Amino acid sequence: MSNIAIRVEHLSKKYRLGRRQSNSKYRTLSESLLKWASTPWRRLSSKDHRPPENIVWALKDVSFEVQHGEVLGIIGRNGAGKSTLLKILSRITEPTEGSVDLYGRVGSLLEVGTGFHPELTGRENIYLNGAILGMKRAEIERKFDEMVDFAEVERFIDTPVKHYSSGMYLRLAFAVAAHLEPDILLVDEILAVGDAQFQKKCLGKMGQVAQQGRTVLFVSHNMAAISSMCKTIIVLESGKLKLKGPTAQSIDDYQSTLNAPDDESNPPLQHGVAIFRGPTIASDHRVGTSIQSGDPFSACIDLIVGKEFVGYDLFCILMDSIGNIIVHAHTDNRNFHNTLAPGVLKVKVTFPPLWLKPGVYSLHFKLIGATLDGEKIRLLSDHIPLSIGGEAAGEALLGVLTPPIHWAINSADPGH
């Protein structure tokens, strides 16, 4: 008997962009009728040919297999096709070409709290959300107490969730999701929400799920979370499968592709305004994502500006593996007269030795500002992992920093 849980063969998904002249993505009836009515005319007049359709292949010829019990991470830049892949696997949208075989009950968590209704109580939402996620009523009843415990909302279980704090809301939503017990679990970036405490709890629960022998596909920008949970990852780039391999090695390879100068495949400017290329991390010793705890290092990123910018501010953000912000540095340029002209900017942020505890961290850049038309821009770069090595690596350490501390213990008695 084969032990394959997921088989993906030559999977492609095509989207049409900018097909219509109006900004709206919905066709109106009149537009359709007009088009239909004018079709004979257009067929007759050959000079009036249709504009070439702007086709984007969100996925192109992706094939891979996942064994039962495997926990597979999926990484890639924004727009690489990660979410499209999950949407096809969870049957939300259809592929354009290729096929998928799933052997087992599938549960997908593309967001937490799908279908939650603010007017309904916590109890009611548990049942509703459970049913939406595909649980049977008996199953929900059996796990009800466990879910409430996990969410820590016992006292408010009969209160409409619109009165919940956002933390409570998220905990409840995740509690339902976490008790889904499919054979194959598809998870998209759900750890990107909530506070650090909550994320830690979710990560723990996800790890538990993985250990129960379930097959898990896990999409995330959080390299730290990926490397702590997945033994294998696949890297998607512009809709194609770049590589599949063991996590640590693949993340390094992925990083080196980020470092490599982009060939023709520049992603389109977001909103036509600006994009990030990178980031990369370098220390004196090597370019890469692994540095020693006491090393100074720098983070570099290219900012490609397509339109003039005013009052911009750039951030460089370093987080630990569960999303606690360690460094939140910014240029503080939010002054109306600071402009960014179109072109390529090379940004380099130099860090002194931080003496961080060994482990995996994550770093990304953020740009905020506005165009001259007053359009507000908020742009996030990819998150890249930063592994900090050191003598204490592997040991369970309390605290955040491991600076080279010098102890001086002398006798207080001056007589000796």
Added chain:
Amino acid sequence: MAFETTSPFKQEKVHIHIEPTHGWVALRLYELWEYRELLYFLTWRDLKVRYKQTVFGVAWAIIQPLFTMIVFSLFFGKLAKVPSDGLPYPIFSYAALLPWNLFASSLGQSSNSLVNSANLIKKIYFPRLVIPFSSVLSGVIDFAIAFAILLGMMVYYEVRPTPAIWLLPFFVLLTLIAALGVGVWLSALNVEFRDVRYVIPFLTQFWLFATPVAYPSSLLAEGWRILYGVNPMAGVVEGFRWALLGTQPPSAMIGVSALISLAILASGVLYFRRMEKSFADLV
């Protein structure tokens, strides 16, 4: 025989195959049955939310047909002296308003249902037909509540139900089939053409006047009544009056209406299934 207890997934072998579909696709109605609990919970949510957010709550189910009946009785019954097949005009119109309101509200709810459930459609898989189905079903409770008033009116006006009353569930079912058929069509169209939501109020209004709610179909000559049955609600409404109040039996008209309703539903479900794959990308 020993079972492997190490793996918890041995009880059922599930295999899902995904590939692009083209043109007309299988209806897979059994899936709807597999997801019956979701259908139940969505219907229950619609009801719960509807009544939680309103001041009068469940009373709305009565207020709506009751006030329409009063207005109709005043203007059509008293002023315009519209004939009412020998019945008191209030009960004549109220008996017709019940199935009509079930139809009209189901129509309105279901045609917007897919667009209103965009967040579900984009994030999770289930047979999408569950959505218009649940919005039609939630109208049944309103219908049942308003029906209680009709029983009261029948006692007040001393109208005896006819032996044909056992056919009443059949007429309710026919109302639901007609509403579902039109609702499924419009909900799928509404995903791609957002104009549909503006069409619905007009459509409902015209349809009301084209249906014998405020007037009897006996105004028409016998032969024309069969043609009138092309409006599925014409047959249903007259059937309702006949079963409850003992007006003229709608004979052939009801047959035509039933056939048309089934045809609308069947074609609607086919169209819906065909469009279903693009919902998540468009909605």
